[in-house]
Amino acid sequence: MIQAITFDLWNTIFINKFYSDLRLKYLIQFLESKEILYSLDKIKVAFRSAFSLAERYYNENNHIYTEDRIANMLNILNLDMTKTHKNLIKEEFERIMLNDPPSLKKGVKETLEELSLNYKIGLISNTGITPGRIINKVFQEYDVFKFFNVQIYSDEIGFYKPHPILFKTALRELKSSPQNSIHIGDKLETDIKGAKDFNMFTIWFNDSYSPNSELIQPDYEIHDISEVIQIIKKLN
Numbered sequence: 756m757i758q759a760i761t762f763d764l765w766n767t768i769f770i771n772k773f774y775s776d777l778r779l780k781y782l783i784q785f786l787e788s789k790e791i792l793y794s795l796d797k798i799k800v801a802f803r804s805a806f807s808l809a810e811r812y813y814n815e816n817n818h819i820y821t822e823d824r825i826a827n828m829l830n831i832l833n834l835d836m837t838k839t840h841k842n843l844i845k846e847e848f849e850r851i852m853l854n855d856p857p858s859l860k861k862g863v864k865e866t867l868e869e870l871s872l873n874y875k876i877g878l879i880s881n882t883g884i885t886p887g888r889i890i891n892k893v894f895q896e897y898d899v900f901k902f903f904n905v906q907i908y909s910d911e912i913g914f915y916k917p918h919p920i921l922f923k924t925a926l927r928e929l930k931s932s933p934q935n936s937i938h939i940g941d942k943l944e945t946d947i948k949g950a951k952d953f954n955m956f957t958i959w960f961n962d963s964y965s966p967n968s969e970l971i972q973p974d975y976e977i978h979d980i981s982e983v984i985q986i987i988k989k990l991n
Contacts, residue, residue, distance in 0.1 A: 757987050757990050759874060759876075760938075761922070761929075761939070761955075763878075763880060763938075763942070763945075764890070767941050767960050768859065768860060769858070769859060770859070774852060778884070779798075779802050791834065797832065800831070804827075816914050816915045816916075816917070816918040817913065818910055818912070822841070824884070825845055825848075829841075849885060852889055860980060861980070862979060863899070866981050867899055870983070870987065874987070876904055877903060877904060877905045877907065877928070877929050878905070878906040879907045879940075881909045886908065890906075905925055916942075917945050918949065919953050922938070922949055922955065923953065926953075933954040936956065937950075937955060938950035938955050938957055941963075943959060943973070946959075947972075957974050958973060958986060959975070959976045962978050
């Protein structure tokens, strides 16, 4: 019997949105305001190299924090900067999503509202530059924060999915066993693998109609988030 349902965030709850161009623009303006002069190409190379760290070290599953990315970028530029200035950049990079928040995916609010009547709901999300505390503000703006009993973010746990600690922490907070829990997400390599390895039921939210994997097999596949409701009913 399903007691707890956990959701991925990006491309499951939110439509994925990228803010690299806005962050780069802010960085260039910030350096110019401090009369720190570099060629545009050099700044772009340093920024892109430092902020693609998650891609290069993703298999280690250790969360890479914004301040570490900034430090790496400054190292590439061979630039020494005060702690105050580094904090200003970090704060702006982290909060920039609030200026233009991502949209909810179609049917998400209605699905969460119905499921929350009978089940405990959790969020398990990898985060990049935008931390969980900022994401929660967007949830509150969209009036969906109230549907979640717990939010688990990689920047608060220190690891990325598929590391089991994220799923373990979520289910501990939800007071549910893996056998009585199901996870919904769009990525086979992180959401489905991580949840299955932790003995949870899994639903692959594949609204992009990506090809299946022979190595990672979800228990269910859906193309519309509202399909979760009928699957849960069948399992109970």
